[in-house]
Amino acid sequence: MMNNWRNACGRNDGFRRRRWSKATPSCSSGAEAVILHRYILRQVVVPVLVAALLLNVLFLLVELLRIASVAVGVGLRLADLGWMSLLLLPGLSVFTIPVAVLMGIMLGFGRLAEDGELVALAGAGIGPGRVLKMPALLGAAAALLGMVVSVWFTPAAARTMRGLFVDLTRRNVAASLDSSKFYEELPGLVLLCGPRRGPGAWQGFFAYDLRDRELPLLLVANQARVGDSSGADLELQLQDGQACLLQDEQRRQTIAAFSRGRVRLALDVLVSDRTRFLSPTDHLYLAQLREMAADARQPIRLRKLCQAAWHRRFAFPLAALIFACLAVLMVAPGRGQSRSRSLWLAVALVAGYFLLMRTGDALVEKGILSPSYSAWLPDVLLTMAGWWLWRRRQGVAR
Structure with a gap:
């Protein structure tokens, strides 16, 4: 060279x-x-x-x-x-x-x-x-x-x-419900599903909603399955169930039966926790x-x-x-x-x-x-x- x-x-x-x-x-x-x-x-x-x-x-x-x-x-x-x-x-x-x-x-x-x-x-x-x-x-x-x-x-x-x-x-939430254990990762919600009957379907469902402390809600249903979801929500379709609403300090109850119903679970908190490693500005264009x-x-x-x-x-x-x-x-x-x-x-x-x-x-x-x-x-x-x-x-x- x-x-x-x-x-x-x-x-x-x-x-x-x-x-x-x-x-x-x-x-x-x-x-x-x-x-x-x-x-x-x-x-x-x-x-x-x-x-x-x-x-x-x-x-x-x-x-x-x-x-x-x-x-x-x-x-x-x-x-x-x-x-x-x-x-x-x-x-x-x-x-x-x-x-x-x-x-x-x-x-x-x-x-x-x-x-x-x-x-x-x-x-x-x-x-x-x-x-x-x-x-x-x-x-x-x-x-x-x-x-x-x-x-x-x-x-x-x-x-x-x-x-x-x-x-x-x-x-992750749907798969965690298969464990037949109480699911408490969603703030103010306690969920429990019965035996699995297929992909995203269970025999028996229980939910206790404490997000509104003044009006706690209890839901039970014979069948539940994951429905069509959009955004950061998870939709559960319920069949043959009851909703029990505790209304006041004297714990008076309002009970309503339903043949079909839908429950939307907001997953914003979980999504925010799982994406905390992402920058708050990376997804924004100029x-x-x-x-x-x-x-x-x-x-x-x-x-x-x-x-x-x-x-x-x-x-x-x-x-x-x-x-x-x-x-x-x-x-x-x-x-x-x-x-x-x-x-x-x-x-x-x-x-x-x-x-x-x-x-x-x-x-x-x-x-x-x-x-x-x-x-x-x-x-x-x-x-x-x-x-x-x-x-x-x-x-x-x-």
Whole structure:
């Protein structure tokens, strides 16, 4: 590799360890530039793709373990688990795409530095601008992909995820009623079903409704089955039963018999509990975030959250381009940088980004910084750091 760049650029004075220098006219265009860009692209694309795959798998497993306590139940099927995993990927990709770009490019350039190839490129008069071109284009493509995922795919997946948990909660409740034990997970309700007579059908049903403390209701029926449900409700169809209403302090009773009846069980509390791991803004599209942020009737905290979420739909994907440029500039020739050191630098940079993001959130909570500024704070500061590194790399060896 070193001899190739020396011959291509017409250098016969050997290769000295030096800082990046500006490209000479003899190797600023033509076939050598195409070879250079293809070579650099090959060195970084594979590590970026591998990093993206590993990060998505890793964080997907972490997310599945985190929601296992609320997602896994007697009504969960293998198909639900697979569908849930697919729905989690868009939200995870918004995070993993920029990080994968950073780690992949730093690993690729770490290998080039470890093998002395960055010294060869610097000695051949190839400046940082030309070396930076392909990683920057890769980062721009990743940023564009991240914005598409963040703006359209993530809200759609979050909405579908909520619908999945509503259906899953219905099936969990129906399956729990099969246990012939008192079911008390719904606030103010005690349910008991008799022996199962088929899918979603029981012989015997008992319900004690305490949601209205002043008018407790007792329901008994010979048969019950799950009916057509909509929204976050579970409908039970009853046959041949009685309803007993306790009306006042003297416990006077009103008893009514019925041949057919329907009971709708509101599962909002259970659904809210099972979806507490979901962000309150992920399912909102950009227009809805703007409306919520401008709605004076909403709590001030939710309005700030929506405003920050709107800006972060663009700020965090754009970090892929910033990370790509920083990755190249942080791996300098002539320092004997290894791939392991590059990996640790990437981890430190990601940690710094999220530390800046949390710092911005804290400043918003104290009223020092607006939500829009806090969303862009990490990008702005890292861009300034990249500009400083760029100015340093622009020096020409004397």
